[in-house]
Amino acid sequence: MRTPEETVRAVAAGVCRLMRGGLTAEEESAQLDELAAHYAEQTDVRHPFSLLGDPPLLSRAALREHFGRGGQMNGVERYEVVDDRVHPTPDPEVVIFEFRYEGVLDGREFTIPCIFVVRVRHGEIVESRDYVDHVAGARAFGRLPGLAAALAA
Template structure:
C-alpha cells in the first residue's frame, strides 16, 4: 500500500511543477471535482471547477505565458485541520518579451484530501505580473470596461 502525499508535499509538487513549466502534469495534482478560486484575479473568471477545466487552463498558460517563475521565501503553515495548509511565497517573475523581472507575492490556502487538491484559494499579485509584461494600460482598460 502506497503512502498518501501530505498537503505540504502536494503543494511542493505544485510549486515545483509551475517553476519548471511542467504544466501538462499539474492537473493530476487535483481531484476530479476540485475547485480553485483565484480571489484577486482582476478580470476574467475567478472560479474553476473540475480537473478537466484546470487541465485546459494549464494548457493555455503553457501555450501563451511568456513568463518564467522562480519561487523563493517559501513558508508553509500547518493548520488545526490536517487537510489544510497555508503557503506563502514570492516568485521572481521574468517576462521573456519585455525582459523585465519583478517580484510577486503569493498566498495559497490548500485543502488536500487523499493526496489530491480538492479546494484552493489563491491570492496572487496580479499587478506585479501586469507590470512585468507592460500590461498596465490593458489591465486598466479591462477593469474600466467591467
C-alpha cells in the same frame, strides 16, 4: 500519497517549469497533465483577488485548461518560487502556502506575491483559494495596459 505540503510545493514547481518554457509540445502537454493530476477530479479553486472576476475552476480538466492559458512565455530567463513557507493549520488537510514567484522576463526582474489556502485530501487538491497579486503579474508579463483597459471598460 503526497502530503499537503508536498502537493502545494509540487504545483508551484510545475508552474515554474511550464512558465520557463523551452518545452516541446509533447513536453508541455505532459507538464499540463502532471499539474492537473495534483487536483481531484472534482475540485473548487478560486482566485478571490482576480481583478476581472473569479470564475471557479471546478474540475481537473478546467485546471489543465487554466494552466495551459498561462503557458510558456517567450523571453522568460528565470521563473522560480522564493521565500516559500508552508504553515500548518489545526485541520491536517489544510495548509497555507506563502511564497513569491520571482523571475526575469526580457531582462526585467519581477516578483509576484502569493498566498494559497489549500485543502488536500488523499494527495489531491480538493479546494484552494489562491490569493495572487494580479497587478504584479500583469506588470511582469507586459499585460498592464490590457488590464487597465479591461478595468476601465
